[in-house]
Amino acid sequence: MKMVQFDTVIHAPNRLQICAFLAPLEEAEFKALRQALEVSDSVLSKHIKQLEDAGYVKQRKSTVDGRQRTWASLTDPGRAAFAQHVAALRSLVDSAKLNGGDTTG
Amino acid sequence: MTSKDESNETAQAREALDSIKSMERKALWHAIPPRWFGVALSVLAGAMVALSVADLRSYHVIVIVMMTAVLAYQSQTAGVSIRRVPPKMAGLALMILVPMFFLLIVAAQMFGDALGSVGAPLLAGLILAAIVYALSVHERMGLIAQIDAGDQA
Incomplete structure (x- = not known):
């Protein structure tokens, strides 16, 4: 069998799910991602941070009704x-x- | 690598692919616009035409503000925004809507005498509202079909 090359950053199940959720989208709110993955805020933050450090995900913050909301999206290198x-x-x-x-x- | 290792690796790969499909499906479900959104947009688009035919253009600003509010509310509550708006479909929708908007105004004004000062704006508004609603239903169906296609793949 030929050896296939996996991306070590994406390979972890939670990070793979984050990328899969973001792939068909322009961007997703942190809350929607958390609900889809069924993980805690801290777990999601940790994985998003790792993807962000790898340059695969970027975050954007916006304030709605005085509350801060975080949006995440895949970057072009992340999509690739x-x-x-x-x-x-x-x-x-x-x-x-x-x-x-x-x-x- | 033993055949058992290979088999485990393949099973894990298949599990990962299933998980990817499931998450893409969840993302698309999030992106489906709710029915009220299509209804609200169609009513507002219809109101825009009706006001133009009735020569009440000063009220356009109210409709535009309401449309902006509806769009902003939807984008904030959806929590996601879809990436792949098929350019062909968006172009087709615009090619239908923009000429239809002006055509309806001209036609309603032409047949204003026959339809009456209330009937003409109402009919023109109803026609555009029906078209916008049909397009919104088409968009919903398109996303649902995309999800179903992913399930069958």
Whole structure:
């Protein structure tokens, strides 16, 4: 089987889910992301920060009715890295199918 | 790498792909505009035409302010904004709406005598409202179809 290259930043399940949620969107509010991932604020913040440090996600703050809201979006390098990661996952699954060792897909 | 390791890796990859699909689906569900949004926009667009036909253009500013408020409220409450607005569909919607707006005003003014000073603006407003509502339903259906297509993939 050929070796596929995964993005170590995106590979963690929560960060992968964050990227997957943001992929079809222009941006998403922190609250919507937290609800979708079903994680606490601190866990989400930690993962967003790691993605932001890698240059994959950018954050924007806005104030509505005196309350601060945070919006997150994938950057262009983030989109490219996510697409590459998904392609690597697909190629792994596809090669397993081709090798005949996997019939569940 | 043993075949057991490979099998585990493949299972994990498949799990990750399922998780990606599920999150993309959740994101698209968040992005579907609510029904009230389509209704509100269609009523306001209809009101805009009706006011123009009735020569009450000074009230346009109220409709524009209300439209802005509706758009702002929707974008704030949705919590997400969709990325892929199909440019073809947006262009098509504009190509239908803009000429239709002026066409309805001209037609209603032309048939004003036959339809009456109340009937003509009302009819023109109702026609545009119906078109805008149909477009909003089409957008909702498009997103739902996109989600369904993802489920079947």
